[in-house]
Amino acid sequence: MVPMPDQTVPLSIYLLRSDRLVSFETALSVGVVAQPLAPPLDGYAIALPSAARTPEWVPLIQSVLQSPTGFSMVGQSAAAFLVVRQGGKTFVMTFGYAWSKLDDDWLEPDFGRRIALNLIPPDQLVEIHVEQIFAKWHIARERAPRASSVQEFGVQFDRDLVASVEGVPSNSQFGKKIRGATSLRVEIPFSHLADLLKDV
Numbered sequence: 374m375v376p377m378p379d380q381t382v383p384l385s386i387y388l389l390r391s392d393r394l395v396s397f398e399t400a401l402s403v404g405v406v407a408q409p410l411a412p413p414l415d416g417y418a419i420a421l422p423s424a425a426r427t428p429e430w431v432p433l434i435q436s437v438l439q440s441p442t443g444f445s446m447v448g449q450s451a452a453a454f455l456v457v458r459q460g461g462k463t464f465v466m467t468f469g470y471a472w473s474k475l476d477d478d479w480l481e482p483d484f485g486r487r488i489a490l491n492l493i494p495p496d497q498l499v500e501i502h503v504e505q506i507f508a509k510w511h512i513a514r515e516r517a518p519r520a521s522s523v524q525e526f527g528v529q530f531d532r533d534l535v536a537s538v539e540g541v542p543s544n545s546q547f548g549k550k551i552r553g554a555t556s557l558r559v560e561i562p563f564s565h566l567a568d569l570l571k572d573v
Contacts, residue, residue, distance in 0.1 A: 379564045381548075385472060385556040386573070388484040389456075389463040397465075397479045401454070413567050416457040421471055423450045459570040466566075472556075482555055486537060488573050489553025493540035496522040499550060500539040512536075546572065 389397055398404070407417035425447045435441035452469030467475070500516040501523075515526045520541045537554035546569055552558035561569060 379562045381560055381562050383558065383560045384566070385467050385558050386485070386570075387465045387467070387475065387556045388481040388573075389465055389479055390481055391463070393479040394463055397476075400476070401474075403456075407456075410455075410457065414457050415459070416455070416463075419454040419456070421452040421454070421469070421474065423452070425449050457566070457570060459567070462570075462573075464570055464573075467556075477555075480555055485553035485555055485557035486535065487553070488557050489538045489540070489542075489551050490535070492542040492544055492547060492551060493538060494543050496520070497541040497543075498523055498526065498538065499541070500537075500552075501526050501535060502537040502554075504534045504536050506534065544572070 401419055403417065403419065407419055410416045410418065426449075428446060428448055431444070431446050435444055438444055450470050452467070452471035452474070454471050454474075455466040455468070457464045457466070465475070497520040498517065499520055500514065502512070502514045504512050517525065537552060539550060539552040539558075541549065542551045546561070546565065548560045550560070557573065559569070
């Protein structure tokens with residue numbers, strides 16, 4: 374068993390719907406491109422390489438330069454999925470632009486929000502994003518300079534739907550702050566990933 378790095382990394386964790394797993398794996402050609410993970414993790418990684426290309430904004434900048442040929446750039450936007458099976462669930466972590474390749478139909482839509490709401494004490498909220506759907510549709514995002522009580526935010530739970538929430542979790546295993554919507558956003562030592570997934 375290879376030891377996992379202890380580097381702290383931001384992770385976006387999604388939960389795949391069990392009835393959409395085949396659709397996810399077919400779309401990404403998992404059987405062809407997946408690389409198996411080393412124990413204790415069960416799953417695979419999928420690299421999403423990209424070809425080198427000139428960014429779309431380079432010609433815009435060149436158009437206003439006296440000598441456009443002196444300004445040229447080529448870049449790549451590599452990305453990857455890390456898929457981990459744990460306790461009968463399939464989690465997907467995204468790196469780079471990989472999140473943009475996820476189909477909403479594959480994902481549990483409230484996964485991150487449910488976990489965050491269960492882990493953030495009522496007096497440890499940092500940000501709340503709500504949508505009001507009665508009368509006129511209204512979106513509000515409030516952020517406090519430090520962890521605060523839910524009463525300090527302008528949320529009316531009889532009319533507002535919570536879209537995402539950020540705060541200080543009661544369980545330090547989830548890092549110093551967590552954010553939940555469709556995904557759960559954490560910043561933890563990478564070596565703690567397997568333990569964290571056992572608790573979600």
